[in-house]
Amino acid sequence: xxxxxxxxxxxxxxxxxxxxxxxxxxxxxxLLVVLGPSGSGKTTLLRVMAGLEPVSAGAISIGGRDVxxxxxxxxxxxxxxxxxxxxPHLNAAENVGFGLRAREVPKRERRERVxxxxxxVGCSDxxxxxxxxxxxxxxxxxxxxxxxxxxxxxxxxxxxLSNLDAQLRAQMRAELKELHRRVGTTMVYxxxxxxxxxxxxxxxxxxxxxxxxxxxxPDELFRRPANRFVARFVGSPAMNLxxxxxxxxxxxxxxxxxxxxxxAARGRPLEVGIRPEGVHLADDGAxxxxxxxxxxxxxxxxxxxLGDEEVVARVxxxxxxxxxxxxxxxVSPRDIHLFDAESGVRLEWSP
Amino acid sequence: xxxxxxxxxxxxxxxxxxxxxxxxSLDAYRQxxxxxxxxxxxVNSLVVAALIVPSSVLVASWAGFAMSRLPARHARALxxxxxxxxxxxxxxxxxxxxxxxxxxxxxxxxxxxxxxxLLGFSPFxxxxxxxxxxxxxxxxxxxxxxxxxxxLRTWWRVAMPLVRPVTTAVAxxxxxxxxxxxxxxxxxxxxxxxxxxxxxLRSLAQLDRQNFPLLLAASVVATxxxxxxxxxxxxxxxxxxxRRRWTRGAA
Numbered sequence: 334x335x336x337x338x339x340x341x342x343x344x345x346x347x348x349x350x351x352x353x354x355x356x357x358x359x360x361x362x363x364l365l366v367v368l369g370p371s372g373s374g375k376t377t378l379l380r381v382m383a384g385l386e387p388v389s390a391g392a393i394s395i396g397g398r399d400v401x402x403x404x405x406x407x408x409x410x411x412x413x414x415x416x417x418x419x420x421p422h423l424n425a426a427e428n429v430g431f432g433l434r435a436r437e438v439p440k441r442e443r444r445e446r447v448x449x450x451x452x453x454v455g456c457s458d459x460x461x462x463x464x465x466x467x468x469x470x471x472x473x474x475x476x477x478x479x480x481x482x483x484x485x486x487x488x489x490x491x492x493x494l495s496n497l498d499a500q501l502r503a504q505m506r507a508e509l510k511e512l513h514r515r516v517g518t519t520m521v522y523x524x525x526x527x528x529x530x531x532x533x534x535x536x537x538x539x540x541x542x543x544x545x546x547x548x549x550x551p552d553e554l555f556r557r558p559a560n561r562f563v564a565r566f567v568g569s570p571a572m573n574l575x576x577x578x579x580x581x582x583x584x585x586x587x588x589x590x591x592x593x594x595x596x597a598a599r600g601r602p603l604e605v606g607i608r609p610e611g612v613h614l615a616d617d618g619a620x621x622x623x624x625x626x627x628x629x630x631x632x633x634x635x636x637x638x639l640g641d642e643e644v645v646a647r648v649x650x651x652x653x654x655x656x657x658x659x660x661x662x663x664v665s666p667r668d669i670h671l672f673d674a675e676s677g678v679r680l681e682w683s684p
Numbered sequence: 685x686x687x688x689x690x691x692x693x694x695x696x697x698x699x700x701x702x703x704x705x706x707x708x709s710l711d712a713y714r715q716x717x718x719x720x721x722x723x724x725x726x727v728n729s730l731v732v733a734a735l736i737v738p739s740s741v742l743v744a745s746w747a748g749f750a751m752s753r754l755p756a757r758h759a760r761a762l763x764x765x766x767x768x769x770x771x772x773x774x775x776x777x778x779x780x781x782x783x784x785x786x787x788x789x790x791x792x793x794x795x796x797x798x799x800x801x802l803l804g805f806s807p808f809x810x811x812x813x814x815x816x817x818x819x820x821x822x823x824x825x826x827x828x829x830x831x832x833x834x835x836l837r838t839w840w841r842v843a844m845p846l847v848r849p850v851t852t853a854v855a856x857x858x859x860x861x862x863x864x865x866x867x868x869x870x871x872x873x874x875x876x877x878x879x880x881x882x883x884x885l886r887s888l889a890q891l892d893r894q895n896f897p898l899l900l901a902a903s904v905v906a907t908x909x910x911x912x913x914x915x916x917x918x919x920x921x922x923x924x925x926x927r928r929r930w931t932r933g934a935a
Contacts (some may be wrong), residue, residue, distance in 0.1 A: 385826050406832030418823035422845040432831035435841075482833075 336361045337382065337487055338512055342391035344377050344543075351377040353543040354391070359536070361396075363404060363449070364513050364520045366534030368527060374543040376522045379489045382521065383412050395486055396507050411480035412489040415496065416427065417472045419464040425475045426451075426460035450482035454512065470501045481516065488520040494529060506533060507599075528566050531555065539563050559672075561677035564606045564670060573644045576674065577605040584669075587640025588619035590664050597682035602674035609634065610647035611668030614654065618663035623654050637662065685907070686934045689713070689773045689900035712901035719891055719898070722905060724877065725884035730909070732794055732880055736801040738856045741851055748813025749839045753825070763814070764806035765779035782871055794871040797865070801858070809854050816847040856913065863910055881906045 335500040339360035344351045352376040352666065355507070359365035369375040380386045384405035392401045400408045419428050426447055427434075433443045453456045456474040464472055480488055493509075493637035494502045506656060510533055513520050524530050530537050531551040539546040539554065539562070547559035558564035559639055564572045577586035584591040588606050621644065633653040635646045639662060654660050671680040690708040691698075698705070718724055751759050783798045804810045813918050820843065828838045842853065866882035873879060877889075888902050 337724055344844060383826075385829065405830045412827070414823045416821060416823050418821065418827040420824060420827075420842060431828075435828075435831045435833050435837070510687065659816070 336363070336396065337521065338394045338674075339378065339382070340392045340394070340426075341380060342378075342393065343389045344374070344386065345389045349456045351543050352381070354387075355540075355543070355545050357538055357545060357548065359519055359521055362517045362519055364522060364533065366530045366533045366536070366576070367521065367523045367538045367540055368525070368530040368566070369540035370525055372542075373396070373540045375483075375525075375540050376491055377543075378540065379412070379491050379521060379523050382408075382487070383410050383489055384408050397475055408486050408487075409483075410487045410489055411485035412482055412491065413476050413480050413493045415492045417464075417476040417493075417496075419475060419479075421464050424461055424463050425456065425467070425478075426555045427461070428464070428475055429478045429482050431479065433583070436483075443492060444480050447478075450478040453481060453516070454478045455508075457630065470505060473497065473505060477512070481654050485518065488518055490520065490522045492524055493522075493624065495524070495526070501530075509533065517551055527569060531567070537567075539566060557679070558606075559679050561604065561672045564672065564679075568608060570609050570645045570647065571642070572606045573642075574604050574606050574609050574672070575639070575644070577671075579603060587642055588621075589639065589662070589664060590619070591664060593666060593669075597671060597680065598650040601680075603680070604672045604674045604677075606670035606672060607644070607664055607668060609645045609647035611664055612637075613642055613663050614646065614648060614652065614660050614666075616661065618661040621660055621662045623656050623658045623660060625654050626653050628653070685742050685900050686904055689897055690905050691897040693895055693897045696900055712895075712897035713905070716888060716898050716902040716905070720884050720888050720889075720902075721876075722881075722884055722902060725879050725881045726905065726909075728878060729863060729880040729882075732797055733859050735794065735798045736805070736862045737855050737859050739798065740801040740805035740809060743802060744806075744809035744842065744854060745813045745847075745851070746839065747804050747810040748815075749817050749835075749843050751810070751814040752817035753835070759814070759818075763811065768805045770811075778867075785872065791872050792874045793872075794878070797862075805858055809858070812850060812854060813847070816850045817843055820846055843847065847876065848920065852917050857916050860910055860912060863906075912935055 336359055339355050342352050342355045355374075355378065355431070357365075357378075367375045367378055370519065381388050382395075383490060384400070384403060388401060392399055394400060395408060419425075420431065423431065429450055430443045430447045433446060439461070447460070448457065451460055454474045454477045456471065456478055459467060459471050459475060462471075464475070467475065476493070489556070490509075494505055497505060502559065506529060509522075522533060524533075531554075534551060536548060537551055537554050537577070538548045541562050547554060547563045554563060554567050558567060558572075559575065565574065573591070575586040577584055579585070579593055579595050581595060583596075584593035584603075589606075619639060621639045623635060624638055624643070625636040627634040628650060631650055633648055633650050635648055635653060637644045637646060644662070671682060672678065673680055687702065687704055689712050690710070691705040692707060701716075701818045713834065713848060715850050751762050754762070781796070782791070785791050785799075790796060800806070824842055826840060828842045833841065865880070866886070868882050869880045870886075873883065885899070885902050885906055889899055892898055
């Protein structure tokens with residue numbers, strides 16, 4: 334077991350720069366989730382850690398040992414691929430034992446360790462089957478067992494749940510978290526799904542365009558997003574962002590008026606961010622036109638036209654207004670986030 | 685061919701088609717083996733094929749595998765080179781090749797016949813392997829790398845098992861070519877003891893041009909191994925066809 338660190342990691346491909354100086358670490362036994370949209374460099378981050386790609390600059394370490402120039406096999410990491418990458422011509426037991434066989438572990442010990450790994454992930458009854466005879470979730474388990482059996486210092490998981498249907502995904506998510514708790518090995522988990530990230534991770538690292546945007550606990554990311562990108566990317570539906578300015582009377586965003594002290598803006602053009610659950614329908618407040626209502630079980634997402642801007646409000650299902658209605662909206666100053674309109678960086682202030 | 689070979693040697697061809705000769709006999713076979721050393725030629729052909737087929741498969745799959753693991757840019761250059769090489773007509777190479785082998789003192793041996801196999805036999809087979817390997821998901825090879833497999837063991841343990849139908853096809857095509865190859869043995873082999881079957885058939889035809897049962901009997905002997913090989917290997921084509929879904933299903 335060991336912590337891992339990326340230090341000043343750059344990765345350039347012929348034309349694109351996938352990683353532009355990433356400093357990130359995960360503590361011993363931690364479950365670090367790397368969250369980012371496609372093309373953000375998150376998979377590259379895993380691949381340089383695994384040694385499948387060399388870094389262009391910077392260093393990689395596992396357990397304090399510099400592994401930047403070590404071949405993948407000598408880093409003692411296990412990776413679960415998005416497609417699982419099970420060998421189709423081998424049955425589940427042979428797949429799980431593949432690495433042990435490559436390392437010439439005696440047959441008897443191999444069999445015991447395969448059985449043990451299969452037991453831990455709950456695929457003991459699948460060992461005789463071929464990948465083509467397994468369902469998505471079963472393949473997932475076999476792939477996890479294959480990663481587990483070598484007793485690696487580090488687990489790398491590359492969007493391992495993205496090929497599963499929604500129900501199975503939720504179940505496997507819970508099982509993964511439980512598995513991590515039991516084996517206690519450091520895990521780096523890459524995903525573009527923020528729900529997965531928020532529920533799974535001890536800590537989250539948000540990556541965009543090869544740059545680390547913010548690292549923190551799920552709560553920190555959700556409550557105090559460091560910039561506009563994190564604010565929009567974490568949380569569903571996404572945070573509303575409105576152009577705003579602050580004058581002597583407070584903050585003005587279209588028809589919305591909020592008591593915000595002028596010094597909060599530091600004289601800069603602003604964007605104000607409001608989560609959908611922070612937009613309340615009320616008897617008085619700024620007038621808004623209901624353009625669309627999306628029911629979502631116990632709640633509903635109401636798309637509103639507020640001045641020139643579109644705003645989504647999250648309301649209880651039985652309080653949703655009909656489309657086409659005009660409603661009034663209030664926002665509590667406690668629920669707003671301020672961002673510099675140019676750089677997108679969060680501006681701290683206190684009500 | 686079989687019916688004709690069963691006729692008594694020396695008789696003229698029948699006037700009307702007949703399914704079996706009225707008086708079938710194996711004399712033609714006996715005579716064919718007596719007149720020329722058909723048994724030795726068969727063994728020679730088998731020896732040559734046994735040298736050519738495995739080395740062609742080995743080298744072509746190595747080359748194809750290496751190409752499939754190269755960055756796309758380099759692989760494309762190699763594909764283009766292979767295609768250019770394929771367009772060179774073999775007949776244009778006959779004279780220079782002969783000159784090379786004579787300078788090396790390797791004529792009148794099996795070296796000139798086996799040499800192409802040591803280069804993958806033809807760029808076509810290399811390309812066939814390249815395309816098949818490239819179609820396999822790259823993550824399989826990355827997984828193998830993480831498990832600590834050397835490229836050679838990855839080729840053997842991961843790549844080859846997944847392209848078995850290609851191997852069957854390449855082996856069969858090379859075998860058929862080698863078995864029926866008349867020109868190269870004719871050019872390079874002078875010693876009758878080294879002759880392969882096609883040369884043997886030729887000398888038989890020269891000995892007795894009119895004796896059709898004899899020629900047909902020798903042709904049957906020459907054709908039989910190819911048919912047996914095909915019938916045997918055909919099972920693999922069908923099986924692999926049915927099992928192909930694994931590659932798609934699991935990847």
